[in-house]
Amino acid sequence: METSTRVPGAVAALHAAIDALTNEVIHALRAQLPSYAVLSADQLRPRVTVSLRNGLALVQHWSGQGHHSAKGTVHGSGPAYNLPAYDVPACDLPTYDLPAGHLTEVTALARRVPVEDIISAYRIGSDIVWRRFGEEMAARQGTAEDLLPIAETLRAWAAATTLRIVRSCRADLQRRTVTDRRRAALVRALLLGEARWADTGADGRRREGELNGELEGELDGVFDRSALHLAFRARLPAPSGPDGPACSPAPTPAQHGPGHPDSADGALARTVDLLRPWLARDASGRPLVTTVDGEVAGLLAVRPEGLCRNLVVGLGAPAPASGLAQEFVRATQALRAAVGSGLVGVFTHEELGLRATVVALPDVGEQLVRLRLAPLAERGEDGAQLEEAVAAYLRQGMRLEAAARALYVHPNTLRNRLRRFEEITGTSLRDPADLAEVWWALTHRRIHGPAS
CATH class of the missing domain: 1.10.490 (Globin-like)
Incomplete structure (x- = not known):
């Protein structure tokens, strides 16, 4: 052949x-x-x-x-x-x-x-x-x-x-990559209040200088100014300690290599995947997300449903483009309060009540720390033990037996520590006002960390 x-x-x-x-x-x-x-x-x-x-x-x-x-x-x-x-x-x-x-x-x-x-x-x-x-x-x-x-x-x-x-x-x-970075920069400008909005003229046309610097004129290509969106800020849950996870700074790319689940890009990918059904998108279908100080932030079309143990999300109220920066501040406060309280899920500022107020008023918290907890600092390890006793007591709903079990001590031992706490700090744990101030001081320290 x-x-x-x-x-x-x-x-x-x-x-x-x-x-x-x-x-x-x-x-x-x-x-x-x-x-x-x-x-x-x-x-x-x-x-x-x-x-x-x-x-x-x-x-x-x-x-x-x-x-x-x-x-x-x-x-x-x-x-x-x-x-x-x-x-x-x-x-x-x-x-x-x-x-x-x-x-x-x-x-x-x-x-x-x-x-x-x-x-x-x-x-x-x-x-x-x-x-x-x-x-x-x-x-x-x-x-x-x-x-x-x-x-x-x-x-x-x-x-x-x-x-x-x-x-x-x-x-x-x-x-x-260039387009994604540009989109992220525009979203970040909206959330951080770096977008400057001008009034519309009598002819219905936008006036010049609507956005700062090089962002001017590019927003309309990816974002509908009149649509209502929910600003959010999210973090992957951290392992909980006895007082819940501390609200420590989010990991940065320098701490973890690219692609690591806890690096900025790894956290972004996982968060986008978890929030995918609810994310707001641009005209090309890409999600409107970015990172702010190593945490994932962006815009949602609607509130997520069924999100339980996989993410902590602070959520703002629905707002047009001009109101997103204010709502992002509230979303950030909600996230800080939820993380500091050991909570997971989606929360607004209102839903977290006094916890969010602790985040929003750090100066008040510092004053209460000085008033109710500072006297313990002079006693070193003994003072830290007394503070731990009061924190456990409040965490367990002021149930002495449950708090003692959580601390692995006898109830009489815990009772003695609470009495010494009252004597040293001049606090009465039976006075609702004093009790509220102690709770605020402890929550402030857990969320904001020790004073620098």
């Missing part, structure tokens, strides 16, 4: 079995690449089929020239790839490009899977196709001389295709 009939026959056999070949490639991709395993076969099938048909069409054209080998050009993006010449007369192959729309589809896929996995996917697919092609050629008594030029042709085409995809994905990633 002549090479001129062997190659077309092998290609025709693979074309006839394209569905089975596609399924085999998809199975291998999902088995070997975890990022592809989360994609359904239906999502992958169109892209895999197009790639297979394009590669087979190249070989089919090569064999149609009537030569065992060829010297030609397969274009990707950038310089052409020259195919090697052999002992038989050479001919020029036409340019083989990616089908229309295929590069866009692969670039979109790169937003969900790493680019290196896409490259690996082409290698895996090429290996399977080449093995199946070799089997078909062997069944037709094909020789190594028949296969060598075809292998070189396919390698050059695969290299050009991969290079173009990598360049396209890299350019797309750079564009999206």
